[in-house]
Every structure is written in structure tokens, then in C-alpha cells.
Amino acid sequence: MKQLIDRLAETHSLTQEEWYELLTCYNKKTAAYAAEKARKTAQLRFGNNIYIRGLIEFTNICKNDCYYCGLRASNAKCRRYRLTPEDILSCCQNGYRLGFRTFVLQGGEDPGFSDETLCNVVQTIKQAYPDCAVTLSVGERPRRVYEDFKKAGADRYLLRHETADDDHYRQLHPESLSPAVRKQCIYDLKELGFQVGTGFLVGSPFQKAEHICADLLFIQHLMPQMIGIGPFIPHQDTPFAGEPAGSLELTLFLISLLRLLHPNALIPATTAIGTLQEGGREQAILCGANVVMPNLSPSDHRKDYSLYNNKLTDGAEAAESRDALDARLNAIGYRTVTDRGDYQSR
Numbered sequence: 001m002k003q004l005i006d007r008l009a010e011t012h013s014l015t016q017e018e019w020y021e022l023l024t025c026y027n028k029k030t031a032a033y034a035a036e037k038a039r040k041t042a043q044l045r046f047g048n049n050i051y052i053r054g055l056i057e058f059t060n061i062c063k064n065d066c067y068y069c070g071l072r073a074s075n076a077k078c079r080r081y082r083l084t085p086e087d088i089l090s091c092c093q094n095g096y097r098l099g100f101r102t103f104v105l106q107g108g109e110d111p112g113f114s115d116e117t118l119c120n121v122v123q124t125i126k127q128a129y130p131d132c133a134v135t136l137s138v139g140e141r142p143r144r145v146y147e148d149f150k151k152a153g154a155d156r157y158l159l160r161h162e163t164a165d166d167d168h169y170r171q172l173h174p175e176s177l178s179p180a181v182r183k184q185c186i187y188d189l190k191e192l193g194f195q196v197g198t199g200f201l202v203g204s205p206f207q208k209a210e211h212i213c214a215d216l217l218f219i220q221h222l223m224p225q226m227i228g229i230g231p232f233i234p235h236q237d238t239p240f241a242g243e244p245a246g247s248l249e250l251t252l253f254l255i256s257l258l259r260l261l262h263p264n265a266l267i268p269a270t271t272a273i274g275t276l277q278e279g280g281r282e283q284a285i286l287c288g289a290n291v292v293m294p295n296l297s298p299s300d301h302r303k304d305y306s307l308y309n310n311k312l313t314d315g316a317e318a319a320e321s322r323d324a325l326d327a328r329l330n331a332i333g334y335r336t337v338t339d340r341g342d343y344q345s346r
């Protein structure tokens with residue numbers, strides 16, 4: 001086991017058989033060994049700096065019907081909202097004052113918020129804050145639309161592949177969504193010059209070790225600039241309401257492995273990890289994560305961007321509590337920095 005982890009740290013790749021062995025045979029000791037190595041790897045690259053991104057969840061309206069997601073079109077109980085461009089701009093203004101130099105515009109696939117409007121919003125943000133990066137996370141679009149987003153000034157794009165196994169993908173999504181299209185979108189984004197983030201759900205229904213191997217191999221092949229993973233957490237008004245949540249231990253082990261696989265990657269300690277367990281985000285940082293994404297959305301809508309049950313919206317999760325976040329990170333020897341935090345391939 002330790003040899004495999006050492007090999008991963010040296011060569012930044014493993015074979016499918018090796019990944020499988022790691023995932024099926026690891027124990028607490030192995031995980032602790034990987035975590036320590038991953039933490040040191042991150043510290044060597046990033047010191048004790050943690051990058052912050054201001055997350056603006058600008059629409060919870062979605063035409064898709066992903067079985068795991070609380071924003072799915074069929075969820076009639078979801079109270080829908082859509083911010084105006086002015087609302088989004090005022091989130092940025094607020095965020096800039098708080099020291100955020102990256103704004104992440106995330107949303108459902110909302111046909112009512114046109115690509116053109118989104119381009120205009122990106123342009124306006126880039127004009128108003130030329131020292132800031134804009135990240136989009138609005139799902140699948142035709143390549144030409146991604147091109148327009150790029151021309152408008154978007155720097156980065158987050159699109160998780162969710163699961164790299166085609167059959168598993170179909171178990172998590174309706175027929176209208178295809179694993180091939182999802183992956184093609186990710187390759188298009190990379191080719192167009194975005195800093196690209198992908199990632200997967202840990203412990204989603206029907207997930208097997210083989211699927212996680214496929215996820216790791218996909219990432220090993222793609223080498224995205226950002227990698228976001230988090231535990232699946234059930235949402236009460238979805239078909240997966242009764243399914244168990246993913247495991248914190250496995251999520252943390254995977255973060256350690258991802259850091260060793262890709263030492264320069266930007267890896268967030270996601271909200272889902274913090275939701276699953278108090279202090280989970282700090283644990284993720286101690287396993288090599290180096291990004292946090294506090295919520296900059298208007299507070300009256302935060303509860304409605306309900307991807308899963310009990311999603312954290314306050315305390316250190318809220319952008320306006322940067323002091324609280326700093327205090328928590330200081331307690332484990334880290335600090336947030338006011339910096340765009342671009343990917344660097346050193």
C-alpha cells in the first residue's frame with residue numbers, strides 16, 4: 001500500500017489495477033500516510049495559503065432532471081429564483097470589498113437566462129474588476145457558446161463529470177443526458193483555453209470501486225487545472241431521497257490521492273464535505289485541499305440553492321464571515337489570501 005502511494009507521488013500516475021488495489025485494500029493507516037504526504041505536497045507548492053472564491057449561485061432554475069440534485073426540473077417544491085445582472089454585479093461589489101478576486105457564477109441550466117445576457121454580465125464584471133478572475137459553472141453548452149463565454153472574458157469553467165463510467169452515468173441521469181456529451185464539453189472547454197475544473201460525486205447511488213477507478217483515470221488523463229469532489233448527500237425531494245450519503249473518510253482519502261496525482265491542481269474543500277461533518281473542510285485542507293468557496297449569493301436566496309439536504313449557508317460558509325473563516329483556518333495553521341489564485345504549472 002505505502003509503495004503504491006509512494007509511486008503515485010513520484011510518477012503522478014497509476015494503472016487501473018493499481019488504483020483498484022488502493023481503493024479496495026486501503027485502511028486507516030494507509031489513509032493517514034496518504035494524507036500526510038498530500039499535505040506536505042500542497043505545502044511545498046502553496047505554503048499555508050488557501051485561495052478563496054466568491055460563489056454566486058445566480059439561478060436555481062434548471063431544465064435538467066439529474067436524479068441526485070435538489071434543483072432538478074421535476075422538483076416542484078423548490079422555490080425558484082433568478083438574479084438579475086444588477087444583483088450579480090452587487091454580489092461582486094460586495095465580494096471585492098471582502099477581498100475576493102475570483103467570482104464563480106454557478107447555476108442550473110436555466111433557459112430563461114440567455115447566453116447573451118451571461119456574456120454581458122461576464123464582460124461587465126471584467127471591466128469593473130480587471131484584477132479578478134471569472135469562473136463559470138452553468139453546465140453543458142454548445143462549443144460555440146463556450147467560445148463566446150471565453151471571448152466575453154471568462155477565465156475558468158467548472159463542469160464536473162460526476163462519474164466517468166458510462167453505465168453509472170445513466171443510472172444517475174435521465175436519458176436526455178449523455179456521458180459522451182458531458183465529457184465532450186469538458187474537452188471543448190480545455191481546448192478553448194479555459195482553466196477547467198472537473199470532479200465527481202463520492203458515494204453516489206450504485207457507485208462501485210471500479211467507477212472511482214474510472215474517475216481517477218479520467219482525471220489522470222485530462223489533467224484539469226481544478227478538481228472538485230464531495231460526498232453525495234441525499235435531497236429529500238429527489239428520487240435518491242432514501243439513499244445513504246457518501247463517506248467522509250473515502251472523500252478525504254480521495255482528496256489525498258488527487259493531490260498526489262496532481263500536485264499543482266486547485267482542489268477545493270467543498271461545502272458538501274463541510275455539510276457532511278462539522279470541521280470537514282478543515283480536514284480536507286489537511287489532506288491537501290487548497291481552495292475554499294464561500295457563498296456570496298444574496299442571503300435571502302441561499303436556502304433555495306438546495307442541491308442536497310442541510311447544505312451549509314452560514315458561519316464560515318458565508319463570504320461576509322471571512323473573519324470566521326480565517327479564524328478556523330488559522331487554528332489549523334493556514335490563512336486565506338487575497339489573490340486570483342490562478343493555476344500554475346510549476
Ligand code: SAH
Pocket residue numbers: 068069070106107108109137138139140158159160162200201230231232233234235272307308
Ligand atoms: N448546473 C451546473 C452546476 C451544478 S451544481 C453543472 O451542471 O455543472 C454543482 C455540483 O453540485 C454538481 O456538479 C454536483 O456534483 C453537485 N451536487 C448536486 N447534487 C448533489 C448532491 N445531492 N450531493 C452532493 N453534491 C451534489
